[in-house]
Amino acid sequence: MKFSINKSPKEIAGYTNWQKKLILMILGGSLGILGVSLICLNFGVVSIHPKEIFSLIWNSSLDKTNSLIVWQLRAPRIIMATLTGIALATVGGAFQGILRNPLADPYILGVSAGAALGACIGIALQYATGYYLASYLPLFAFLGAMLSLYLVYLSSKISYSVNSTGLLLAGVAINFLFSALITVLLALSKRELHSMIFWLMGDLSTADWKKISLITLPVIIGCLLLFFSSLDLNALSLGEEEALHLGVNTGKLRMRIFFIGSIIIATVVSFTGLIGFVGLIIPHIARLLIGPDHRVMLPASALLGAIFLILCDTLARMVISPSEIPIGAITALVGAPMFIYLLRRK
């Protein structure tokens, strides 16, 4: 144990100089995202010379096929991965904060199960009624997510437990309920089984500019709102009572973050399906790298989540190209060893 006498407990826990840290990190992180994006833009089943890609960025009318590949397929996918990574990691971090539970992830409060059920119902209806419902699938997922959000809210309100356990258990219960309904749907399904399973595994290959335009605002505004709750989350991390003594209305805080987080996740998941692991592990990695102060940890999670998901998606489409590995598998395969390595080093 090497405790320097000069350091205050705050310093040791990493709560000082947070503004400087935040600015440096946002600068570094943004540059990181930009760099990784530009590099990943070069990877795909079709090899296009980096020089050509660079010129296509400025002038998309050079080569029709290649500009279609770069602008309509690769770029939207990378931006979708960025936004999804930001959303999952930030909400994961915030949920770990309000539930005071290191195993919490964005999906633990039921919203994903609702979205999944909605999507599976959408897929089933689509096969029953024909081709035209195909583009409304995200709407079904979003409605499902809102339904589960409402149910979790209701059940947590009538719960005997006043602290985070009530919300957590309500979320887990709704998760189980909706998963059971999904299982029933899967068992009854025929042709649509494949589509349902792929939706459940998560997929960024369907990204396009319209989807990006729909999720950008909810993700950015939602995540900013979560960042602004950082101080309250810091207080809550000391303990329920301590936070109350510091003037934080923990019940309200929990509900606020639950709602904001769930809406962000509902929006994203409606378009991407369930991409696992990012929301669980990235906040932990951010905490290991930069300390537990939510003011820095949440933005760090967002940036790391984005970089991580862009890289994972690139791997997903490259490893067994032209086939693709579901991205949810890659996030866990790459993320788990990385996380264990970081744990060991500390």
Next chain:
Amino acid sequence: MRIFKKSILVFALLFVLSFSPLFSLADSVNYPLSIIDNTGTIVNILQEPQRIISTSPENTEILFALGLKDKIVGITNYCNFPEETKNIEKIGEMSPLNLEKIVSLKPDFILAYAGFQLQEIPRLRKLGFNVLVIEPLTIKETLKSIKMVATVCGIPEKGNILLEDLSQRVDKIKTEVSKLAISNRPKVFIGGTYETIYTPGEGTLFNELITLSGGENIAASLPGWVKISPEFVAEAEPEIIIIPIGAMNPGEESKVKENISNRPGWSNIPAIKTQSIFIVNEDLFYRAGPRLVDGLELLYEIFHK
């Protein structure tokens, strides 16, 4: 007398039709051409397709049977028939489709499949591709889609020849079967290589093939592909068991037979007592392409020879 009147009417109709462009057996198709595909979408084909991508094995088989192999620029990983498919560029999975690969092959026509690919169709169309979706659910519809593909690809006469041949073979089996007494139709169970049993019921191509070839499917009254219990099979007492193997039902012939014979509670099933267990290539029955007729003939052989 009525037959005479009718036949005059038919001849008159044929005479009129033979002058109409619809009935013409001419070699050329007039582009642009509009056609309504199985998703109910009007597909406009501006000119004769030169670079075709097939997104399913059945579609690949149809294109090959029509002699279009030189125009195919991309097929899926699952397209394994005929042999020459080995030399054609692969686009990967059937779903999700690898759009980047598809774009890079610069197709001017994509022959897609509905089924579980339905989700992918709007994405392909959004990129501006000419996509014709076929999803035949019966033999008749299969023949119809073969004709549709032939027309779109500018070779209606080849389509007619293929169709003629296939229909004749189907009709031959139909005639043979119609001569059989009902009691001569064996009770048939279609199994698989997995422990959980999924079997084709009413409305599936497989069921249609069994009926047409003079068999009685034990699951004929159940809807679609259904999961059934081992008890159901034991009670139905099938006289013939057919096990399709291939990509979807992996297994070795001898092992599969042994496993089926040793399933608990099945020792009294007539097919197992007489060892009337037949292992067949699943591709002949699952793919709605020209080889369905091979499958039909194979079933007839098994049931009645």
